[in-house]
Amino acid sequence: MKRALCLTTATLAAAFTLTACGGSATVDSEDSTETSTTVATAASSSESSSSTATVTQTSTRQPAAPAGPVDQPARELDSVPEQADPFTAEETGYLNQLRENGVNVEGVEDELTVTGHSVCSDETITRDVVAGQLVEQRRTDMTPEAVGQLVTDAARANLC
Structure with a gap:
């Protein structure tokens, strides 16, 4: 029983460590790949063993193209544009x-x-x-x- 408790405790500690460190991503190029890791732990109450499964999921994201006009830097005007008459x-x-x-x-x-x-x-x-x-x-x-x-x-x- 003591051995099963130690094994379960060690497995849970490993699972919490992986969960706390997961989810961060570094992007070095325009095409990026994000990998997330999930650790699942299952313990059986009738047996003194536990099992750990690791699932890795990979997805690729493309950078979004600008939807509208691209901003340009401000520029000085030489004169005020002529205002249109608001009335016919x-x-x-x-x-x-x-x-x-x-x-x-x-x-x-x-x-x-x-x-x-x-x-x-x-x-x-x-x-x-x-x-x-x-x-x-x-x-x-x-x-x-x-x-x-x-x-x-x-x-x-x-x-x-």
């Missing part, structure tokens, strides 16, 4: 007509352009709300009704 010619004409008739459109160009396109769809709720907001924000001296009519006229002349 029709939208610019619409905004200019609002400006020329006393509406400060600076900073709300996007909202006014969407409002003008909604007028083309015969939707007046957005137009009326925006007209009221322009008056409340003191962007014009006109009444909400007059601003609403101006938005309608400018949209129909330029956008619709």
Whole structure:
């Protein structure tokens, strides 16, 4: 019994040593091979012997090719690229007509352009709300009704 206990203890110690040292890999080239070792120990309770099996598994990994564009170092620009106008010619004409008739459109160009396109769809709720907001924000001296009519006229002349 003492001999079986010593043999089992020695086998377990060897198994733990191999398990603790396994799993590391060093890559020296683009093609790499990874080897992992697993030690399995089986002890029979009716017999006083144990057996150890070692399984070695080998796999080859290919390096992954870059999926997208390759990064390049930063470079100094000689000039700032020209910025494109975010509005079409029709939208610019619409905004200019609002400006020329006393509406400060600076900073709300996007909202006014969407409002003008909604007028083309015969939707007046957005137009009326925006007209009221322009008056409340003191962007014009006109009444909400007059601003609403101006938005309608400018949209129909330029956008619709």
